[in-house]
Amino acid sequence: MEPDPLSQHSGSLMRRLNIVVVQRDFPVGDVAGNAERVISALGEAAALEPDLVVFPELTLTGYPPEDLLYRRGFLRRCDQALVEVVDAVRGTDALIGHPLARDGRLYNAVSWAREGRVIGRYAKQALPNYAVFDEKRYFEPGREALTVEVGGVRVGVLICEDIWEELPALRAAEDGCELIVVPNASPYHLDKRARREAALTERANDSGKPIIYGNLVGGQDELVFDGRSFAAEPGGRLIGPTPAYADGLFAFEYSREGVRALNWEPDGPENPLAVIYQTLVRGTRDYVLKNGFEKVLLGLSGGIDSALTLAVAVDALGAEHVKAVMLPSRHTSDLSLELARAQARLLDVEVETISIEPTYRAFLKSLGLGGQDPGVSGENLQARCRGAALMARSNASGAMVLTTGNKSELAVGYCTLYGDMCGGYAPIKDCVKTRVYQLAEYRNTLSPAIPAGVIERPPTAELAPNQVDQDSLPPYDVLDEILARYVERDESVEDIVAAGFDPDTVHRVARLVQLNEYKRRQSAPGIRITPRAFGRDRRYPISNRWLP
């Protein structure tokens, strides 16, 4: 259908579209609440005089709703909520995301609402079913473009993954749009901003149309959605992004001259460590609060992992909602106690000391291990005495335990199941040890949070006399590079050896990664910051005879 000449002409006077992107959190499962959030945002947006308000992908369910989508009762509630929110759309158009059941099939859809009516529907064509995504488990792909005229401009619609493939933007352009808008639920990982910018630029170039990209913000289990909505024009000009994790309403003006930011300042070049740190803070805050907790506690050892986790927790929830527990044993050095106390003072965090010696001794006696060197059993027992003590404090106080393990140790199993792995959430689960140090140093550039002594001392589990991690593990810079290649990039042992790493070390690390799958399977969820975390994006068999 060609636009009629009259509307094109009148358009020449008023062909400036104000598109307001609602970059906010829409919590998973909160259908009634999300309907209220939509209605409230429409009210706030009125001050910006929008032509179109764009909500994130699957606005009403939150993202990803996972197997809630199998529940007919849940889908019924979404249908009701859609009626409520569409009725509230007055004086502007709005794009609202929701599951759409039709003829026994389910679609990942958006409804285009105007003056209390749905005037167009679009179903996502490209369904991601890789990494953390399982959309083919639930949805059928859409097949058709949607173009709607608003303020004299024909606007095409895509959803999220659609812009990572070639065809949907081309179909939208063929359908006669002049501009494309894309609601998203795109989680953060390293380099994600650059990848999004490259993809959107490519789509804008392919289709010859500017594209406005609106994204969700907020943490959902292991995913953290970073917002950073932006626009791309054919030729490569980028508008934005909005600052990472900014909750708000961001207006993009479209005219034939291009797209511009109306009520916000585009963010500068990315500081990767800053964005990772923000991701940890946002993910931790949202997981804790969304699960009904107000407070957290953690075991503070005087080492780098718990020190960074403590800083994240304080930045996420405020010092008054965080408690540190020191759990010394016979192997705990004075240095550890001093550094832990120093950090607690620095961050103004309440600290309690519970010696694990009496319980550890009681275990050794009960188990008949008192007279001998209990070896690894004894190391694990110490960790489990700590875990049980933390969980008891959690039960009594209603504070969630944060577990402090990093990706390097979880990869090779340098951690104790039901011991230091106890906890509801693992903020630094996807940060390798070398990155933990970088993040600690980055955090200290904002304000003093982690004592220099914590950063400078050699890492140690302090489960045996004079133990340091490097007794059991390769140096962390070597280990972390092998892990990046083996776990994150699926390189084979042969490839890694060919890249110059010691063959024995590579074999040993790969074998440890495989043998410790059972531990990771019982680990707490934690924040994903890489394209391959130990979470829903890495699905390995436990029973597995593949020896790499």
Next chain:
Amino acid sequence: MEPDPLSQHSGSLMRRLNIVVVQRDFPVGDVAGNAERVISALGEAAALEPDLVVFPELTLTGYPPEDLLYRRGFLRRCDQALVEVVDAVRGTDALIGHPLARDGRLYNAVSWAREGRVIGRYAKQALPNYAVFDEKRYFEPGREALTVEVGGVRVGVLICEDIWEELPALRAAEDGCELIVVPNASPYHLDKRARREAALTERANDSGKPIIYGNLVGGQDELVFDGRSFAAEPGGRLIGPTPAYADGLFAFEYSREGVRALNWEPDGPENPLAVIYQTLVRGTRDYVLKNGFEKVLLGLSGGIDSALTLAVAVDALGAEHVKAVMLPSRHTSDLSLELARAQARLLDVEVETISIEPTYRAFLKSLGLGGQDPGVSGENLQARCRGAALMARSNASGAMVLTTGNKSELAVGYCTLYGDMCGGYAPIKDCVKTRVYQLAEYRNTLSPAIPAGVIERPPTAELAPNQVDQDSLPPYDVLDEILARYVERDESVEDIVAAGFDPDTVHRVARLVQLNEYKRRQSAPGIRITPRAFGRDRRYPISNRWLP
């Protein structure tokens, strides 16, 4: 292509095909070993004078290989293994399953081998991506039928999910086959045999062709493949199945008169409890052995869950590879101790007693809880003292801890994380409490294994004075029915109330199921026996505000 008249004529003399189904375990990841298994089975099959030997789906990788399929090194090894096994195919044809990479895409394929060459290839058309299956994560669907003439008979090929849809069998028939063979990797769940028989009969009727269905046996993490290969003819006649969990080579003779069992007796009607019990035994044995363990240990409480788990463990591994640990506290009754000892004697299992009183008391003191009633904190601490003691024995002895929780308690969170949930594997994880009783009674019909007193006493966690489960939970027959509806069949709270259940109880149960997702996420893997276990087939958000 039409068969040529000569081969059809010569066929009239020898058109009896002997199709040997290799119903065995092909462990995941063991590419080199699986190649040896293929070569060895071909050698054994020679005595049966087969025309075609059918191996299970994805023979070389085992099923499901999961993200191993993302590793180029793994796929390279599969290609090498395929060359080795094809070279060993002499004097018979063989169908071997493997991943097939072509033009940057991966297919779930079989190669038809004859005299050291691949003479045909088929790629699975229907890719399951629901329940426990994620095949669209890895594979592209095939589009074409494969028909190969062997012994004058044109034989079509499908793979597993292909027979659950309508089109692939029709395409095979259109392609001119006279008979269809189907390699499978189909895991057990309740009623699976009846569902398979119905599906295969429907496909045989649709296509007008007899179908021979060969399946894998063996446990792979939470899945247990039950074998039970069989055939269906148009008109509804079934041949088989082979007995559940029978490892072996099963010959099916095809002629124009029909299909018949050559070297085996078809199994009778299914006894569902018997097959569930066999599933628990096979799953436990394979998980333990495949993960490099020879022995298991478990906490024996005198209650029904640990009693059934002990019986399963003994049947799986032999009494000499099983150790029971009694972990009494101040709340443990004499009855519990007597019943636990009686069962250990009955099954001739080594039993050790470790009182948790000293460690529990040490914790209460360290935590400053000595003078007060520690409530739930204290109950959890007792469970964690037990868990740590079991894990210490596991560390020292190299025995895997089996955890003894059932599906009812895992559903509503009536269990302690890092306490009774400690363990590497959970044999009865998918058995609701009422089914645990049924299975105990079934097991006793084989030989005395579980003392009557264990079955008759009221269930109790014995974590507080005179505690019984029914203080905190609805009666198990009510709870289990609500769980079947809410968890397994996705019925809404309203639907369940409409079916006559007490509204408060239904709401409470549904809420508990939701709130305890975090515990299940850190639970040990266990054996799936229903179409909806708490495993890879139920993917729920933890952060979830949907209040059913």
